Amino acid sequence: MLAAAAVEMHELVSRILARHKKDPSSLIPVLQDLQDELRYLPKDCLTMVAHGLGISPATVYGVATFYAQFSLEPKGKYVIRICDGTACHVRGSSPLYQAICKRVQLEDGRATSANGLFTVETVACLGACVLAPVAMINDKVYGQMTPEAINIILDELEKEEEASDHICKTAS
Amino acid sequence: MITSARQLADWEQKYKLALARAAAQIVVCAGPGCAASGSKAVYERLKEELMRRGSHVTVDYLLENGTPSTSGVVALESGCQGFCQKGPLVRVEPEGILYTKVQPEDVPELLDAVLQGTVLERLLYHDPSTGQVYTNEKDIPFYRDQIRIALQNCGAIDPEDIRAYIARGGYQGLARALAMDSSAVIAELEQAHLRGRGGGGFPAARKWAIAAAQEGPEKYLICNGDEGDPGAFMDRSIMEGDPHSVIEGMVIAGYAIGASQGFIYVRAEYPLAVQRMQKAVRAANEWGLLGENILDSGFAFQIAIKQGAGAFVCGEETALIASIEGQRGMPRPKPPFPSVAGLWKKPTVINNVETLANVPRVLRQGAQWFRKVGTSASPGTKTFALAGDVANTGLIEVPMGLSIRDIVYKIGGGLRSGGELKAVQIGGPSGGCLPSELLDIPLDFDSLQGVGAMIGSGGLVVMGQNTCMVEVARFFMQFIQAESCGKCVFCREGTLQMLEILEKITKGHGTLADLDSLTELGQAIKLGSLCGLGKSAPNPVLSTLEHFRSEYIAHIVEKRCPAGQCQALRRYTIDPGRCRGCSRCVRTCPAEAIAGTAGRPYVIDQTKCLRCGACVDSCKFQAIEVTA
Ligand SMILES: Cc1cc2nc3c(=O)[nH]c(=O)nc-3n(C[C@H](O)[C@H](O)[C@H](O)COP(=O)(O)O)c2cc1C
Ligand code: FES
Numbered sequence A: 001m002l003a004a005a006a007v008e009m010h011e012l013v014s015r016i017l018a019r020h021k022k023d024p025s026s027l028i029p030v031l032q033d034l035q036d037e038l039r040y041l042p043k044d045c046l047t048m049v050a051h052g053l054g055i056s057p058a059t060v061y062g063v064a065t066f067y068a069q070f071s072l073e074p075k076g077k078y079v080i081r082i083c084d085g086t087a088c089h090v091r092g093s094s095p096l097y098q099a100i101c102k103r104v105q106l107e108d109g110r111a112t113s114a115n116g117l118f119t120v121e122t123v124a125c126l127g128a129c130v131l132a133p134v135a136m137i138n139d140k141v142y143g144q145m146t147p148e149a150i151n152i153i154l155d156e157l158e159k160e161e162e163a164s165d166h167i168c169k170t171a172s
Numbered sequence B: 001m002i003t004s005a006r007q008l009a010d011w012e013q014k015y016k017l018a019l020a021r022a023a024a025q026i027v028v029c030a031g032p033g034c035a036a037s038g039s040k041a042v043y044e045r046l047k048e049e050l051m052r053r054g055s056h057v058t059v060d061y062l063l064e065n066g067t068p069s070t071s072g073v074v075a076l077e078s079g080c081q082g083f084c085q086k087g088p089l090v091r092v093e094p095e096g097i098l099y100t101k102v103q104p105e106d107v108p109e110l111l112d113a114v115l116q117g118t119v120l121e122r123l124l125y126h127d128p129s130t131g132q133v134y135t136n137e138k139d140i141p142f143y144r145d146q147i148r149i150a151l152q153n154c155g156a157i158d159p160e161d162i163r164a165y166i167a168r169g170g171y172q173g174l175a176r177a178l179a180m181d182s183s184a185v186i187a188e189l190e191q192a193h194l195r196g197r198g199g200g201g202f203p204a205a206r207k208w209a210i211a212a213a214q215e216g217p218e219k220y221l222i223c224n225g226d227e228g229d230p231g232a233f234m235d236r237s238i239m240e241g242d243p244h245s246v247i248e249g250m251v252i253a254g255y256a257i258g259a260s261q262g263f264i265y266v267r268a269e270y271p272l273a274v275q276r277m278q279k280a281v282r283a284a285n286e287w288g289l290l291g292e293n294i295l296d297s298g299f300a301f302q303i304a305i306k307q308g309a310g311a312f313v314c315g316e317e318t319a320l321i322a323s324i325e326g327q328r329g330m331p332r333p334k335p336p337f338p339s340v341a342g343l344w345k346k347p348t349v350i351n352n353v354e355t356l357a358n359v360p361r362v363l364r365q366g367a368q369w370f371r372k373v374g375t376s377a378s379p380g381t382k383t384f385a386l387a388g389d390v391a392n393t394g395l396i397e398v399p400m401g402l403s404i405r406d407i408v409y410k411i412g413g414g415l416r417s418g419g420e421l422k423a424v425q426i427g428g429p430s431g432g433c434l435p436s437e438l439l440d441i442p443l444d445f446d447s448l449q450g451v452g453a454m455i456g457s458g459g460l461v462v463m464g465q466n467t468c469m470v471e472v473a474r475f476f477m478q479f480i481q482a483e484s485c486g487k488c489v490f491c492r493e494g495t496l497q498m499l500e501i502l503e504k505i506t507k508g509h510g511t512l513a514d515l516d517s518l519t520e521l522g523q524a525i526k527l528g529s530l531c532g533l534g535k536s537a538p539n540p541v542l543s544t545l546e547h548f549r550s551e552y553i554a555h556i557v558e559k560r561c562p563a564g565q566c567q568a569l570r571r572y573t574i575d576p577g578r579c580r581g582c583s584r585c586v587r588t589c590p591a592e593a594i595a596g597t598a599g600r601p602y603v604i605d606q607t608k609c610l611r612c613g614a615c616v617d618s619c620k621f622q623a624i625e626v627t628a
Helices: A002-018 A024-038 A043-053 A057-066 A086-090 A093-103 A147-171 B005-020 B032-036 B039-052 B059-064 B104-116 B162-167 B172-178 B182-192 B204-213 B234-241 B243-257 B271-286 B317-324 B353-365 B367-371 B404-411 B445-449 B469-483 B489-506 B512-528 B532-536 B539-547 B549-557 B584-588 B614-618
Strands: A078-083 A118-123 A135-137 A140-142 B024-029 B073-078 B090-093 B097-099 B220-225 B261-266 B302-307 B348-352 B381-388 B394-399 B421-426 B432-435 B459-464 B571-574 B624-627
Touching: A002 A024, A002 A043, A024 A043, A024 A057, A024 B302, A043 A057, A078 A093, A086 A093, A086 B381, A086 B459, A086 B469, A093 A118, A093 A147, A093 B614, A135 A147, A140 A147, A140 B032, A147 B614, B005 B059, B005 B162, B005 B172, B024 B039, B032 B039, B032 B234, B039 B073, B039 B104, B073 B104, B162 B243, B162 B271, B172 B243, B172 B353, B182 B204, B182 B243, B182 B353, B182 B367, B204 B243, B204 B348, B220 B234, B220 B243, B220 B317, B220 B353, B234 B243, B234 B271, B234 B353, B234 B381, B243 B261, B243 B271, B243 B348, B243 B353, B261 B271, B261 B317, B271 B302, B317 B348, B348 B353, B353 B367, B381 B404, B394 B404, B404 B421, B404 B459, B421 B469, B432 B469, B432 B539, B469 B489, B469 B539, B469 B549, B489 B512, B489 B532, B489 B549, B512 B532, B512 B539, B512 B549, B539 B549, B584 B614, B614 B624
Parallel strands: A078 A118, B024 B073, B220 B261, B220 B348, B261 B302, B381 B459
Antiparallel strands: A078 A135, A135 A140, B024 B090, B090 B097, B381 B394, B421 B432, B421 B459, B571 B624
């Protein structure tokens, strides 16, 4: 089972590497593609990428940890981004952030909930300052958020998840 | 495929005539603000309704069918029209009628009006202060003092249709440039005195001339679309709303400096901008406006798109170059300047999105035309993202030299809260907070520098009396501290020190000596940092210390936040007379600080209370009292 997963990952990395020039300047685009597919960058992948591009694993690791977009830990199915740009900040993004962390039960310092469903991040300006404070869940933007409104949205997402879980279980 | 200036002009005419055959064009704004308030549903409903009535017509149909047809209506989605506050916006052309806050259910009535040639007054803009109703967009106070050069097409055309861009004179600046000697192109730009809109205000022609003078065939042009300033979305709006203006500007710049490869570096948080730019690059290639032998001039130029990966410092030009090369985005010392040795050590010009979007207009209409707008030292216009406590938030473009007061009160319609203005934050984390006494300063590159602020990229956040200036300073310092790349000790450690002091003050533990430490640290960081991030990092603190010192002192001496915003200095209590014991607040409190028995008044445990205020919003009986 483990070996199969390793083979699969190797294939994925090779497929992504094949799309790019074998050149150090391809490093960031390769990592971006990988992260798109896996929602995070497993450590083993980083070494494979280093071999593939002919650079040292330390360089790859250095780049992967420098940029905020990359995550070395798995992200949740729903990535909740609370805008903490200037406009949102002055209109109350901090209470919103605190409320969400509490709602999805984040444990000390972690960004992803224990059930792997939610990751909570802050971001500087989503470009919808008019609707401050703004939150984004995966690709959808929600404006004029309040702790109560976001709780309702999260309730709905959880309900959907439970329903689809249920369908999977009864189907199998 | 277009191979000559002549063909461009023909296409412009052809497309214009086709559009003129439609009874009307209905332009639904699909900019970030309007999209978030539901413009997509409005557009879908509009198309459905047009189809149902048999009055839907596409531009393609009009182009293919020469016969006049004045019954059909063209519906399209545009980039940001600017007046985000009143979105979703719908504009009816050719009259220029602007409808605000349009909902899907308004569509049938709106269409009736369009087809009958009347106006639907209910959805027009009503000025809240005068009660006046405006039919035409251009008469509305928000738009009246604006001049659109960089944003001329943004919000007016379908950004995914290159023909719509050509129909507005697009690529004619390029045609004119390619007919000139490359040095003459630089001379034209020099005369226009176009200064960089990315923050520094460095004359574009000077950079171009240096790069053009370098030997060797390999040179690069980079468009900086990183826009990391929190509270700014102008470059995003241009890339999403008028991507071809950026491409045209890049090809002209490439021709002027002798580069054949360009890169657009777009911030990771802007997926739609990436998509739009990619699509526009493909279209320009298909139409022969990118690629080999552009407009039969022999000049070849390619554009590749690079996505940022979430690092503010990568907006700095040398860090951006490192990022494209596949390294950690760390700035390096200058000189050598990128225009001498930049990307892969080759001469490289980096210009901001808005700078490049201005270039085609300068070339098409000439330097003299451009200089008629703005001031003599800063000609042209500047775009701003107007946000915060202002009645009309949105995207604006104004002539350089307009005062901040005019922007806030004439265009912005004053404060949303109706209260008095406390400060205007300009230039984001590199800029400063200006008090109301300084509102008459003209907005141009040089005037602001004198008062410790800068135009920066153009984020303009209006703050009312309930914004705490110490907290604002802390907010920016936290941002910078997290984004410092860590290379320079002063920037890395100094910003952390400043942040800790600011946190102490906002929690009520500061001392008066801390204020001197802040000033001293700020000056040291300015001197000891390599790049603009560190050099400007102390600005928000230093400018608030200068203009709002009394607020710092109130936090320190009286342990009081005059704006009532600093949470640690607030106290929340429940008025037992009003509390009905409904337990709503108990469920809302993120800290589980509220306890009691249902039906009886609840009590807040002050040691657990985070002072977030969530309970205040949840209480239906206004039983929670806040003391600053
Ligand atoms: C920390 C930092 C962040 C910057 N961010 C941006 C940015 O997001 N966009 C931008 O165009 N310029 C940014 N700049 C300025 C660029 O370094 C550079 O001056 C600019 O892109 C040049 O273009 P211009 O001459 O057309 O303005 C930043 C500078 C610093 C120091
Ligand atoms: S500051 Fe939040 S969207 Fe701009």
